Amino acid sequence: xxxxxxxxxxxxxxxxxxxxxxxxxxxxxxxxxxxxxxxxxxxxxxxxxxxxxxxxxxxxxxxxxxxxxxxxxxxxxxxxxxxxxxxxxxxxxxxxxxxxxxxx
Amino acid sequence: xxxxxxxxxxxxxxxxxxxxxxxxxxxxxxxxxxxxxxxxxxxxxxxxxxxxxxxxxxxxxxxxxxxxxxxxxxxxxxxxxxxxxxxxxxxxxxxxxxxxxxxxxxxxxxxxxxxxxxxxxxxxxxxxxxxxxxxxxxxxxxxxxxxxxxxxxxxxxxxxxxxxxxxxxxxxxxxxxxxxxxxxxxxxxxxxxxxxxxxxxxxxxxxxxxxxxxxxxxxxxxxxxxxxxxxxxxxxxxxxxxxxxxxxxxxxxxxxxxxxx
Numbered sequence: 273x274x275x276x277x278x279x280x281x282x283x284x285x286x287x288x289x290x291x292x293x294x295x296x297x298x299x300x301x302x303x304x305x306x307x308x309x310x311x312x313x314x315x316x317x318x319x320x321x322x323x324x325x326x327x328x329x330x331x332x333x334x335x336x337x338x339x340x341x342x343x344x345x346x347x348x349x350x351x352x353x354x355x356x357x358x359x360x361x362x363x364x365x366x367x368x369x370x371x372x373x374x375x376x
Numbered sequence: 377x378x379x380x381x382x383x384x385x386x387x388x389x390x391x392x393x394x395x396x397x398x399x400x401x402x403x404x405x406x407x408x409x410x411x412x413x414x415x416x417x418x419x420x421x422x423x424x425x426x427x428x429x430x431x432x433x434x435x436x437x438x439x440x441x442x443x444x445x446x447x448x449x450x451x452x453x454x455x456x457x458x459x460x461x462x463x464x465x466x467x468x469x470x471x472x473x474x475x476x477x478x479x480x481x482x483x484x485x486x487x488x489x490x491x492x493x494x495x496x497x498x499x500x501x502x503x504x505x506x507x508x509x510x511x512x513x514x515x516x517x518x519x520x521x522x523x524x525x526x527x528x529x530x531x532x533x534x535x536x537x538x539x540x541x542x543x544x545x546x547x548x549x550x551x552x553x554x555x556x557x558x559x560x561x562x563x564x565x566x567x568x569x570x571x572x573x574x575x576x577x578x579x580x581x582x583x584x585x586x587x588x589x590x591x592x593x594x595x596x597x598x599x600x601x602x603x604x605x606x607x608x609x610x611x612x613x614x615x616x617x618x619x620x621x622x623x624x625x626x627x628x629x630x631x632x633x634x635x636x637x
Binding site: 275276277279281284285303305306307309310311313314316317318320321324332336339340345346347350374375 | 394395397398399401402405406408409412413415416418419420423426432435436439440443446447450453457459460463465466469
């Protein structure tokens with residue numbers, strides 16, 4: 273049910289932690305965990321959409337297999353992304369910023 | 377006309393709406409993803425609906441429980457792939473996750489100091505004599521562990537019983553700074569509190585560095601006092617004495633012992 277850790281790591285890679293926390297400031301303490309779960313879920317969806325649009329047809333299955341392996345780990349995903357779309361880091365940070373802006 | 381007063385009910389409704397609007401936005405984005413790339417439907421399924429779960433508290437506790445499990449699984453994975461910790465970003469991310477989980481500020485590096493190892497195999501040791509004429513009966517329990525013969529490298533102990541029970545010995549002589557600034561390093565690590573996590577049993581404790589040992593680190597990279605071994609279940613066959621060690625920020629106010637996680 274919780275967002276998978278390797279996918280959650282994408283949020284950590286491209287999102288600014290204080291911005292996420294600020295977004296959740298309006299939530300009560302008990303709502304914070306749920307709010308964070310939904311917020312990360314939303315960001316992950318938007319990041320995956322963007323990442324897949326940046327990858328070509330041979331790279332897409334590679335990335336999917338990496339994320340869905342039996343013991344997926346964040347380091348492998350980070351290394352792979354660095355190798356394939358390192359120059360798009362700013363674009364992906366913008367995706368997160370736009371997602372947060374759209375919530376306002 | 378006067379505006380209606382803002383009541384507590386109004387504010388609760390607003391907060392509830394915020395979480396709900398997040399749910400709506402997350403569901404919509406996931407649907408777009410699943411439509412564009414159907415393979416992601418299984419790996420990144422639609423977010424759980426609060427309406428079907430029942431209450432926010434239940435959903436929150438389920439999310440927390442799953443994340444907790446995933447973090448412990450990741451710690452187990454570290455023993456197979458220790459390189460994961462070499463990457464700075466990965467290390468900081470793990471420390472942040474552990475800090476959230478344990479409610480403490482955990483770090484691998486503090487004031488320029490690091491522990492000799494993060495992943496260790498620990499051997500249980502006998503009780504350490506605290507004073508010159510120390511007897512086994514002076515120790516609270518686990519008499520079968522017997523009394524050790526050597527006093528600690530830090531000298532006779534002036535620490536409380538808990539510090540002795542949760543004592544941990546580390547090979548500090550392996551540290552680089554030990555060679556360059558022995559005295560300062562010795563002082564910095566003396567009776568410093570660290571976090572020990574047994575990911576196999578999902579147990580964690582605040583331990584105290586009470587000695588510099590073992591002399592050889594090929595097989596075991598730390599020694600633990602009997603109470604610490606028992607409380608963190610290092611004896612558990614699955615874990616085989618393996619555990620993770622981290623430094624703690626502001627350890628002064630913390631007491632040695634098991635911690636909730």
